[in-house]
Amino acid sequence: MSSPIRITVRLFALMADRAGQREIPLSLRTSRPTVADALAVLHDLFPAIPWPTGTMLALNQSYTTAAAPLTDGDELAIIPPVSGG
Amino acid sequence: MSSPIRITVRLFALMADRAGQREIPLSLRTSRPTVADALAVLHDLFPAIPWPTGTMLALNQSYTTAAAPLTDGDELAIIPPVSGG
Amino acid sequence: MDSIRLQNQPLDVVAAIAAVTCPEAGGINLFLGTTRAESGGGGGGDTNSGGAPQLLALDYEAYEPMALAEMHKLLAHARSTWPITRAIIWHRLGRVAIGESSILIALSCPHRAESFEACRYLIDELKKSVPIWKKEIFTDAARWQMEK
Amino acid sequence: MDSIRLQNQPLDVVAAIAAVTCPEAGGINLFLGTTRAESGGGGGGDTNSGGAPQLLALDYEAYEPMALAEMHKLLAHARSTWPITRAIIWHRLGRVAIGESSILIALSCPHRAESFEACRYLIDELKKSVPIWKKEIFTDAARWQMEK
Numbered sequence: 001m002s003s004p005i006r007i008t009v010r011l012f013a014l015m016a017d018r019a020g021q022r023e024i025p026l027s028l029r030t031s032r033p034t035v036a037d038a039l040a041v042l043h044d045l046f047p048a049i050p051w052p053t054g055t056m057l058a059l060n061q062s063y064t065t066a067a068a069p070l071t072d073g074d075e076l077a078i079i080p081p082v083s084g085g
Numbered sequence: 086m087s088s089p090i091r092i093t094v095r096l097f098a099l100m101a102d103r104a105g106q107r108e109i110p111l112s113l114r115t116s117r118p119t120v121a122d123a124l125a126v127l128h129d130l131f132p133a134i135p136w137p138t139g140t141m142l143a144l145n146q147s148y149t150t151a152a153a154p155l156t157d158g159d160e161l162a163i164i165p166p167v168s169g170g
Numbered sequence: 171m172d173s174i175r176l177q178n179q180p181l182d183v184v185a186a187i188a189a190v191t192c193p194e195a196g197g198i199n200l201f202l203g204t205t206r207a208e209s210g211g212g213g214g215g216d217t218n219s220g221g222a223p224q225l226l227a228l229d230y231e232a233y234e235p236m237a238l239a240e241m242h243k244l245l246a247h248a249r250s251t252w253p254i255t256r257a258i259i260w261h262r263l264g265r266v267a268i269g270e271s272s273i274l275i276a277l278s279c280p281h282r283a284e285s286f287e288a289c290r291y292l293i294d295e296l297k298k299s300v301p302i303w304k305k306e307i308f309t310d311a312a313r314w315q316m317e318k
Numbered sequence: 319m320d321s322i323r324l325q326n327q328p329l330d331v332v333a334a335i336a337a338v339t340c341p342e343a344g345g346i347n348l349f350l351g352t353t354r355a356e357s358g359g360g361g362g363g364d365t366n367s368g369g370a371p372q373l374l375a376l377d378y379e380a381y382e383p384m385a386l387a388e389m390h391k392l393l394a395h396a397r398s399t400w401p402i403t404r405a406i407i408w409h410r411l412g413r414v415a416i417g418e419s420s421i422l423i424a425l426s427c428p429h430r431a432e433s434f435e436a437c438r439y440l441i442d443e444l445k446k447s448v449p450i451w452k453k454e455i456f457t458d459a460a461r462w463q464m465e466k
Contacts (some may be wrong), residue, residue: 093324095354095381097379098451098453099464099465100460101449102462114367137464143381143384143449146381146383146384146445147465148381160382162384162449164449165464166463167447167448167449167450167451167461168440168445168452168464169380169385169409169421169450170409170421170443170444
């Protein structure tokens with residue numbers, strides 16, 4: 001049995017407003033956890049977070065996909081549709 | 086027999102430098118003179134004026150062609166290739 | 171030589187032009203994105219009607235380290251495509267009033283066509299991939315762009 | 319509201335941006351054409367060789383009333399194509415040193431794509447049709463662009 005890994009989930013804009021939090025520490029007990037595993041835990045903890053069409057994911061400040069593996073200390077950011085410029 | 090019309094020819098840049106003049110008064114005695122008639126007289130008076138490929142003509146500050154008719158008091162400008170900007 | 175930053179202060183056009191001016195440049199292109207007056211408010215739809223709520227300002231938030239990293243990536247890609255001599259990308263954060271600028275991109279190239287193309291590329295791509303979000307502050311409510 | 323002029327004084331970028339800024343604008347595009355350092359001199363051809371004459375400055379001459387009229391025509395045509403809110407076209411005459419600007423075009427539009435396209439149109443067309451000429455002043459000689 002593998003030991004849990006700890007990651008930080010970062011929320012922004014509408015998502016942070018609705019969750020009432022901008023940084024959420026998560027412990028993942030799955031063996032070889034992926035981004036998708038972290039998102040499943042996040043949805044359990046914060047079922048009301050809106051998830052606009054086009055929301056992307058970033059791991060340690062680079063865009064990533066749901067299949068990417070996570071390691072201890074990772075920063076997973078949920079990137080709702082951007083509107084800079 | 087028609088009376089002569091008087092026009093002013095304006096030269097710029099290289100053409101003005103070579104002609105040593107920027108404004109040349111011309112009298113045209115041809116009946117119903119055109120821009121082409123004025124250019125023929127200009128070439129007779131200033132055979133050394135260079136005529137770069139792409140030189141255009143303007144009558145009273147609007148682009149024109151050699152076939153345009155001239156009337157007394159007209160300003161005919163010889164526009165060598167432009168290089169503004 | 172290049173300058174990429176996120177800032178709360180107003181964008182300084184003179185500093186931007188000075189930063190990209192150099193003897194090797196033949197053309198400088200500068201783009202400013204400005205907050206446009208708008209009416210409609212929280213519900214959207216009914217624009218320009220007399221009593222509709224008016225837009226007061228935009229409020230920008232960024233995932234700062236990633237936004238800077240993405241801006242650097244965009245500029246690196248632009249440099250691999252066009253012969254950019256100097257470039258700056260400055261984005262404001264926080265409150266930006268109507269008529270003020272939220273983004274300033276300025277760059278110089280040996281020739282003008284390149285300067286237009288590279289600047290256009292940078293603003294178009296920035297709007298797609300750089301994690302910055304704007305909240306619209308209307309007279310009656312505030313809403314995130316993504317809520318439209 | 320629009321401003322079109324020929325001037326001997328240096329081009330003022332701050333005044334240009336101020337002139338085109340307005341609440342209806344979402345994007346401002348500005349183009350500056352700058353005098354680029356160059357070597358080659360009177361004979362052309364042999365560029366970048368060590369002892370080659372260096373470009374010192376450009377010297378601009380215009381057929382002023384027609385140049386202004388053509389600039390107004392270009393802007394009128396641009397306005398019939400893009401929803402330009404405000405525009406300026408300023409061209410310098412006389413001596414323009416390396417690194418200085420000879421042309422400044424700035425305009426605002428509701429959206430950014432329009433601002434890029436309209437500004438690009440104006441500079442491209444200005445270079446084709448507006449009766450302005452530049453003389454290149456090298457360390458060893460001066461020559462008109464058309465003598466190349």
